[in-house]
Amino acid sequence: MATTPRRFTFLLLDRFTMLPFAATLDALRLANKMSGRRIYDWRLVGQDGDFAICSNGSRMALDGGLGDEIAVTRDEVVIVCGGDDITAQATRPVLAWLRRQARAGATLGAVCTGSHVLAKAGLLDGRRATIHWENHDSFSETFPNVNLHRQVFVDDGSRLTAGGGTSSIDMMLHLIGKAHGADLASQIADQMLHTAIRNDRDRQRLSIATRIGIRHPRLATVVERIEANLETPVSPSQLAADAGMSTRQLERLFMRYLNRSPKRYYLEARLARARHLLLNTDLSLIEIAIACGFASSSHFSKCYRERYGTSPYRERGVQKALPALEWGVLALAS
Structure with missing residues (x-):
């Protein structure tokens, strides 16, 4: 058991999301409290040394900036806290700083969209990782060399990633349990009213049936297949045949439960994915069109x-x- 506190350094990118950061940090605080001794220490850093602005507009005071001389040890864990507009936060200073920490032997982690920055730095190539489900498609298109999973968190040794939200709690309970025992992790979960500790096999999203509000098993199976085949759409007749029903039966189910035809539902799902790629990646229109099953950019448009x-x-x-407009408003307000 470690005799000196293990330190966590949180890299707060501008517009980071508060919940996964706070959940990660508070798990460490409670570990110290419940164990009766200081087993963890932490500090906050950012690209600028004064403060980082959260996506909810609040400011978080920092202990230092990336230009400061911050010594990192091999036993240290660096957690990248991402949030909105993550592609703009992957700046050269941030990427260079993370690569230095990797060379120093630190364990690197990320919560929410922070995985995008680790991948941009080349630090997840050939590794297992996860990211918030909303960013899964854009991430997989941008970083094909990363073994991306849909679990709540992934522990790949010296690389730790959590999908965001409350998944950060599960990742931290996993780490604390490995280092200091399952009893301490359970006590922390009890303090946080986290009644169901998830492991690295649990998936991020609710089931298809719960998300779309239906309890028809064959319809849920068809919708799941649609979501899994946006790049190479399957015809309604094939979907129906594979589900053991006629095309007409499938159409009636879609109209009854989803108020649209299978073809329309499929098109809207592809366009929703395209819109996310459009707003969260630098992929060209033709690349997005192909990734979402459109034969040409003109048809896609x-x-x-x-x-x-x-x-x-x-x-x-x-x-x-x-x-840029939002930051201008914030600057005027301050």
């Missing part, structure tokens, strides 16, 4: 405009301008 009332090109331009 036509369907996109009919669904969202604007062109993909225009929406990407507007959304990229919004963060």
Whole structure:
């Protein structure tokens, strides 16, 4: 058992999400409290040394910046806390700093979208990792060399990743339990009112049936297959045949429970994925079109405009301008 506190360094990227950061940090605080001694220590750093702004607009005071001389030991854990507009946060200073910590032998982790930054630095190549389900598609398109999973967290030795939200609690309870025993982890979970500790085999999202509010098993199976085959769409007749029903039966089920045809549901699911890739990656329109099962960028643009009332090109331009506008408002307010 360690005799000196193990230190965690939290890299707070601008617009980081509060919940996964707070959950991670508080698990360490409670570990100290419940064990009756200081087994963990921590510090907060950011690209600038004064403070980091959370996605909810609050400010978090930092202990130092990346330009400061921050000694990192082999036993240290560096956690990248990501959030909104993550591609803009993967700056050269941030990537260079993370690579230095990797060379120093530190364990590197990430919560929420922080996995994107570790991957951008090349520190997840050939590794197992996870990221928030909303960013899963864009991540897999951008970083094909990462073995991406949909679990709540992934422990790949010197690389730790959690999907965000309360999954950070599960990752920390896992780490604390490995180092100091399951009893301490259970006590911490009890303090946090975290009544069901998840492991690294639990998936992030609710079941299909729960998410779309249906209890028809064959319909849920068809919807699950649709979501798994957005890049290479399966015809309604094939979906129906594989589910053991006629195309007409499938159409009636979709209209009754989802108020749309299977073809329309499939198209909307592909467009939703395309919109996420459009707003969260730098992939070209043709790359996005192909990734979402469209034969051409012109067909993709036509369907996109009919669904969202604007062109993909225009929406990407507007959304990229919004963060700058938001920061301008924050600057004026401060």
